[in-house]
Amino acid sequence: MIRVVVADDHAVVRRGLTGLIESxxxxxxxxxARDGGEAVALVRELRPDxxxxDLQMPVMDGVEATRAIVGEASGxxxxxxxxxxxHSRIDAAIEAGAVGYLLKDAEPExxxxGIRAVARGESPLDPRAARRLLARTARSETGSAPPAADVPGLSPREAEVLRLVVEGLLNKQIALRLGITERTVKAHLTSAYQRIGVADRTQAALWAQRRGVGGTGRPDQP
Incomplete structure (x- = not known):
């Protein structure tokens, strides 16, 4: 059972999310929690997975709450x-230690x-928000990345999986797209992380976007 704390300052949203998750x-x-302060206190007490x-909340916003939760290494x-x-808070939340982000107009499933992916150690990214983050980071880091020739190469399948990560697809969706198992997707990602020297999905997506992995280097391409 994956244990979840929900933090949002709107009662309707809290109830909707709770009902969806409990289903x-x-x-x-x-x-x-109704605000970031309550969220930090609940995480400290309950140690959820x-x-x-939410990011825009009273007392303590979601960015500060995220920073506090990550800083306590609660798991x-x-x-x-x-x-x-x-979007500006999204950037700040990722820098504070959030491992993924989705938008409120996402489909319930x-x-x-996304919650399940986070619990497995993955980093789900909404495609629209991911494109914006990747583009912003690529612009800010232009010229700072080592040339591709100095980076260990990827197999064709690893490159293909990384290209789909840039699009914001979860492992389950990548598996369906490529006709392989979810376990195989995870194995390709683990191998790719080791080859390119990154620790997580977000860093891998940034690496792939900067180097045009998959052919175009554009995360919005199929």
């Missing part, structure tokens, strides 16, 4: 759930899959 057999809401975090992973208009 599954493998996820359970163990706490609900995942905190689903709780933070999944940001916000609107696309909060995408949110549930």
């Amino acid at each position: 599954t057999e493998d996820l359970a809401v163990v706490g609900v 995942v905190a689903v975090m 709780t992973e933070v999944l940001v759930l916000t609107s696309f208009s909060d 995408a949110l549930l899959d």
